[in-house]
Amino acid sequence: MLNDSVHSHPPFARRAPRTARLQGFAFLTTLLLGLALLIPTASADDLAKMKDEVQQYTLKLADLEKDDEEKGAIKELKLCQLWLNEAQAQLVRDEEDLAGKNLRRVSIAVEMIAALIENAKAERSALDRESAAISMKQKMQDAKIALEQAQAEKRRLISETNDAPNGGS
């Protein structure tokens, strides 16, 4: 499930054309003033929610880091951790917008990192198996050569037996 609420955070809000934007701005100002009393409550909920997200992402990143045995997403994990740390710090400073922006990044990055790690695992498995296939192919070819040599030896012995003065029947 994609967490792609692209328009859900102010910094990422889709912007209308400039004339419509001026009209929208007036409407928005009025709406904001009307809702001014409700903001503190809503902001507090968002804050708690974002703090909870930080906690969840922290755990998630720790799991991912542990899961990244192939070290396929080291840079991404570090960058994501950096964003998460920034978001945490921003939440402490009540910079909810900036924190939201970073959490948005973390949210997408976590999914990407999980995919990168799975890909690295799949790559490792594929490489291991391909290596095993190559090794098995070599074994098979060696066995084939050994068989051909044995067959040649068998033919030689049969020929010698037939050529022997008292050999063959």
Added chain:
Amino acid sequence: MHTTPLTRNAAVVLLTLAVASVALACSTPPKPRSLVEFEAMRTDKYTKHVRELKENEKLMTASDDFYTLALEAYDDEEMERVDEYSLLGSMRYRNAWAIARQKDAEQRLSDANRKVIDYQGQLAEYEKTAAEVQQTIGALRKAKGLQASLNDKELEAQTDKAAMEAKAADQKARTDAEKLITEAKVRLARADGLEAGKFAPRNYGMGANLLKGAEKFFDDSKFEVAAKQGKDAIELLDKAIEEAEPKFAEQQKIVDRDKLNKELFDEADKSFRELVKIDGRGVVITVDSAFKPNKTKIEGSKFGQLDIVTDLASKYTNYLVLIEGHTDDRGNAAKNITISQARAEAVKDYFLRRGIKAERIQVAGKGGDDPRFPNKGKERARNNRVDVVFLYK
């Protein structure tokens, strides 16, 4: 209005700067790096494959949406938002890319698994066939080993047979050589007995040398050569014997004659003393004064001596008896011959009477030409005599 070149050049520069400033002010700003990289990502050759995956549909839609937003922000020249949307879009794209790669890796894994199974199958097949072939090889080698062993035994038997044959041949050669050498030794002994060294020195010497050589070769176990030399020795010694035998017989006869002559002489000597002698013909016994002059009748006193002579003739049968009549030197020679002949005949008659075979007796009249005693005085009469010559046959 008059203007200097310097003033004109400065005006051109200023005008150019002004035009450039206006153009710069009117142009769109350069695309931020984040957007450029995002676009490069989206136009990557792998992107088509990434989009084709159903699992990536939502991710790619989201990435596309962010791209649209980034472009809009770029149109509005809000570079911060361009960076942000490019970042988020890129992450969505990389997410989809990772899933696509994962799918590819899973496909590769599947392919590799299939290959492993295929190869394992082929390996098992080859190993199974190889085991069967090795089993056959083992059987063939065993058979070959048995054959070799059989051949060895045959060879051993042949070798033993050859050794036995060689031994038998050697033994035969030894026996043959031994036999030939023995025969050669017998020949040599016979040749020695015949004094072949003296009578046939060449063949005898060569034969004896060959025999020595044969014995030496025999001692050195060179039996064939020994046999050859033994055979040659026999041939040469046979020649030597053949050559020596008559000569030796002749010599032996002379020896026997001389020996018998000596024996006869010794026995006669006991009775006749100086009247017996050995000459080139044999033993000669003289019966002197056996007749009176001109007479052919035996004096009675002489029969005793004649009896001794006949006894000797009877004993020594290997002799012929030649009776020679003699006279003294008186009278006619021819007449003397006749008288002497008659005298010999008279003695012959007596001998016959005494049992001497006629075929052993010869007679001869010698007349007076062969006096034994001086024809003087009393001795002359002694020449009227007979000489009995014992001739060795």
